[in-house]
Amino acid sequence: MVSKLFSFEWRIKDDLFIYDEALQDMLPYHLPHKGIGQFLAEAEFMPDDDRKRFQKHLLFLLLYPFRQARRRRSQQILMRVLSPQGQMLYYRLTYALMIEDDGSRILHGTLQDITRYYRENAELKKSLQHDAMTGLYAKTYAPQIINQTLETDRECDRHHALLVLDIDHFKQVNDKLGHLIGDAVIIDLALALKMNFRPQDILGHIGGDEFVVFMPDADRSEVLARCDRLRNSMRRQLGHDDNEIKLTGSIGIAFAPEHGQDYETLFAHADSALYEAKRLGRDKQVIYYEEIEESSHTVDSSDRAALEYDELVEKPLDYIFRMVLHSDDTELSVRLLLEIFAKHFHVQRAYVFWNIDGSYWPRLLYEYKADPEDIGFRAHNPEVRRLMWHRYRRTPYGTFTECGDTTNLSPRTAGIFERAGIHAWMECAMMEGKEFLGGVGFDDKQGPHKWSKDEHKVLAAFANIMHRFLLGQIYFERTRSSGSIYL
Secondary structure (H helix, E strand, O other), X not given: OOOOOEEEEEEOOOOEEEEOHHHHHHOOOOOOOEOHHHHHHHOOOOOHHHHHHHHHHHHHHHOOOHHHXXXXXXXXXXXXXXXXXXXXXXXXXXXXXXXXXXXXXXXXEEEEEXXXXXXXXXXXXXHOOEOOOOOOEEOOXXXXXXXXXXXXXXXXXXXXXXXXXXXXXXXXHHHHHOHHHHHHHHHHHHHHHHHHOOOOOEEEEEEOOEEEEEEOOOOXXXXXXXXXXXXXXXXXXXXXXXXXEEEOEEEEEEEEOOOOOOHHHHHHHHHHHHHHHHXXXXXXXXXXXXXXXXXXXXXXXXXXHHHHHHHHHHOHHHHHHHHHHHOOOHHHHHHHHHHHHHHHOOOOEEEEEEOOOOOOOOEEEEEEEOOOOOOHHHHOOHHHHHHHHOOOEEEOOEEEEEEOOHHHOOHHHHHHHHHOOOOEEEEEEEEEOOEEEEEEEEXXXXXXXXXXXXXXXXXXXXXXXXXXXXXXXHHHHHHHHOOOEEO
């Protein structure tokens, strides 16, 4: 279960600390009822890196100007606490400073243990550094270490190469021979990369049949020779008769610093070269040059879109994780995912809400609207929300509330949804045990919508990730952007 909020009160003038004993049970150190000021000032429960910042904040609090304190809203602090056993624990502290008429200061606040979320997030990030299928660096991690290498060597007179490669007509392998064979082909290519490149080269699997290779301190002749060997190893024949497929591979190459000095620029140029190789007939390697036609980007675009759609439907957890972790901007990633979901499943609105404070009315975090003029989530007034919540049910995919056609509801209920502009909806709850944390949903305002198994599966995957990973990221980003203090 999610850790509960425990309240406390610190009467600063009398140095009196009043709290529920359940708060003490949540902490690894004894909290004195008297002398709490000295206890906090010493801050021995904090790691060394945090102690000085906390002490400065405490002093600032005690000397806070009277007038500003009157106008000050509540603050949030993310606290790290080092237990006597050496474990790092994480707490969310929310407080408001009140000043009485006689000038005495009283601090009202709540404390919540969020250690579990931190640890789950850390485990998820660690597991996502390497791709489970190939053992190579994952899409989100490879760019980080490539950029680190480029940054370190920027002042050195060294040349590097970035390769982007994929299997020509790979979609035919899945369509004709099945996804098991397709996975085997991808794993085989990963082995070929390990055999054909140097130990210091960075090998990454960035999705589907697409790979990236970074060769630090490599001259052009060596790069081209290794690309030749790799393409030779990729040529093979699979299946027979009508299902026979001839496999080849194409490679795009960009050099640093000639074509760029960061991963994003090099990848964009190498990707352009890859599609030029396909335009020239495939089974080729092309070095980026400025005159590459932009039309090369459209080659096989339908195949790539189809592959990405297949991946979203068939492996939604993998797809969503890569989408989210590829960007350092969580808000951008979530909004992009909502837009993708809405367009793929032909709905007009997609949204994420969070019942962060345990209140009846949830807080809207993110929303996508196909029509910018649409009133969007504001259409979900309390009466609408109550009707939706009463229809939450457990399913094989998760806890859902849904309706494919609101006109099939009672006349009174249908009228409420009609006024809100909602003709069909589906939401998946984020649950911790029996506790409702929030949810993600689709909303169709144009007419009835038959919700498919794929839509249930994708929405459940997204709700699961939002619950286990994104909520922590969102909290930190919003805390920083709002000026709250992080310790």
